[in-house]
Amino acid sequence: MHPSPSAPADDVIRPEVARIRDVSKKFTIRKDSSIKERVVTLGRAGRRHKKEFWALRNVDLDIYAGETIGLIGHNGSGKSTLLKVIGGIVDPTSGTVEERGRLAALLELGAGFHPDLTGRENVFLNASVLGLSREETEAQFDDIVAFAAIGDFIDTQVKFYSSGMYVRLAFAVAVHTDPDVLLVDEVLAVGDEAFQRKCMDRIRDFQKEGRTIILVTHSLDQVVELCSRAVLLHHGEVIFDGKPSTAVARFRDLLEERRVAERDAKEPTAVRPQGSVGEVTATVIGRAVGEALQPGDNLEVRLTLASQRLDAWGCRIQIDDHMGHKMFVTGTDWLKTPVKPIVGQTEVSFVLKDPPLAGGKYFVNATLIDGNGNDLHNIMQATSFNVEFDSRATGYLRIDVEGSATGAR
Numbered sequence: 001m002h003p004s005p006s007a008p009a010d011d012v013i014r015p016e017v018a019r020i021r022d023v024s025k026k027f028t029i030r031k032d033s034s035i036k037e038r039v040v041t042l043g044r045a046g047r048r049h050k051k052e053f054w055a056l057r058n059v060d061l062d063i064y065a066g067e068t069i070g071l072i073g074h075n076g077s078g079k080s081t082l083l084k085v086i087g088g089i090v091d092p093t094s095g096t097v098e099e100r101g102r103l104a105a106l107l108e109l110g111a112g113f114h115p116d117l118t119g120r121e122n123v124f125l126n127a128s129v130l131g132l133s134r135e136e137t138e139a140q141f142d143d144i145v146a147f148a149a150i151g152d153f154i155d156t157q158v159k160f161y162s163s164g165m166y167v168r169l170a171f172a173v174a175v176h177t178d179p180d181v182l183l184v185d186e187v188l189a190v191g192d193e194a195f196q197r198k199c200m201d202r203i204r205d206f207q208k209e210g211r212t213i214i215l216v217t218h219s220l221d222q223v224v225e226l227c228s229r230a231v232l233l234h235h236g237e238v239i240f241d242g243k244p245s246t247a248v249a250r251f252r253d254l255l256e257e258r259r260v261a262e263r264d265a266k267e268p269t270a271v272r273p274q275g276s277v278g279e280v281t282a283t284v285i286g287r288a289v290g291e292a293l294q295p296g297d298n299l300e301v302r303l304t305l306a307s308q309r310l311d312a313w314g315c316r317i318q319i320d321d322h323m324g325h326k327m328f329v330t331g332t333d334w335l336k337t338p339v340k341p342i343v344g345q346t347e348v349s350f351v352l353k354d355p356p357l358a359g360g361k362y363f364v365n366a367t368l369i370d371g372n373g374n375d376l377h378n379i380m381q382a383t384s385f386n387v388e389f390d391s392r393a394t395g396y397l398r399i400d401v402e403g404s405a406t407g408a409r
Contacts, residue, residue, distance in 0.1 A: 017180060019098040022059070023085060025085060028050055028052055061238070063214065064212070068212075068228050069213070070223035070227040070231070071215070071231050074234075074254065077235065079185075082233065087183045101181055102179050103180070113158055113166070118158070126173045132178075145172075147168075181213075184215035224389055229242065248389075277366045280379060283299075293355070293387040301349070305342055305346050307342045309341065314369045315369070316330065317330060319362050320363045322363075332348065357396075358398050360387055363382075364383045
């Protein structure tokens with residue numbers, strides 16, 4: 001197999017467990033929703049009631065043993081379709097997929113369960129679907145029941161299970177199939193917090209054992225924390241394949257571009273009262289525009305303000321994280337910055353000295369106020385910037401830290 005740009009960067013030679021070449025997948029979406037409508041639209045006219053949708057376009061990937069790969073992208077980008085193609089659940093319209101080893105797919109928990117069968121019966125049924133023999137399932141049965149923590153309910157029909165019991169048993173079966181490659185589609189977000197921690201512990205055990213994991217998740221922090229590699233899909237095409245933190249930053253840029261486009265489409269001619277905040281930019285001093293903030297960098301936020309005549313005024317900025325949590329607020333009035341009357345336009349600059357922000361995407365809100373502190377105009381999420389992830393820590397803040405350990409005394 002020829003080398004791939006996505007090959008592991010370390011010196012360990014790892015075998016390929018899957019090779020995806022020029023894979024495309026087309027779906028046909030029908031616009032007629034009832035049998036009557038389909039009968040009426042039979043023949044040539046029916047073509048107008050069908051729409052072709054390409055979920056994947058010319059995807060090339062090499063997947064290596066021991067990798068944990070995150071598939072990210074907005075809804076409809078092709079993540080789940082690609083996972084199903086890798087798992088052999090969906091055939092590609094064109095292209096090829098070559099695989100080695102046993103695959104376990106956690107794409108839809110409990111998909112093989114029958115509501116009228118007991119938990120015990122469904123364990124053997126679902127395990128057989130996932131490739132285990134009866135003898136192998138019997139050997140794993142006690143561990144499966146212990147992991148699911150459903151006790152005496154194992155001999156109860158699953159239609160009487162709570163949703164939590166159902167999910168726990170389904171996950172327990174899937175992770176005990178001893179897979180070489182584990183495919184996971186959003187199932188790490190189900191169940192209560194204790195069960196989610198148990199799932200994450202199991203995933204980490206798989207990583208330590210050198211198994212390959214491919215997961216689809218909307219938790220971007222989870223991608224950075226868990227994955228050794230991330231693939232960003234956009235309209236069915238791979239637009240980035242590499243470092244998870246870079247992939248997440250690129251994805252958040254795409255989300256922000258879409259949000260701004262939607263906002264501008266809704267408010268093409270927004271009315272600006274009295275004064276207005278014009279162009280807002282956030283730049284890393286000493287680096288090219290758009291580059292991520294690195295430890296030690298200063299961040300400059302520049303604003304353009306406009307008004308016919310404004311003698312007494314001030315300007316404030318607020319920095320939010322990607323979840324909208326307020327991280328920092330300041331303003332010219334609080335900083336006692338001297339200002340001159342605005343006649344036409346003026347510019348304001350705030351320089352944040354080595355801000356201790358953790359890795360991720362941040363948004364800048366800007367507000368123009370009058371001399372009494374009343375809002376004249378504000379722009380939410382006027383601009384954004386990225387901060388490079390720190391592989392040594394996670395959380396809201398970047399703090400320089402040193403660790404030490406002493407031997408037993």
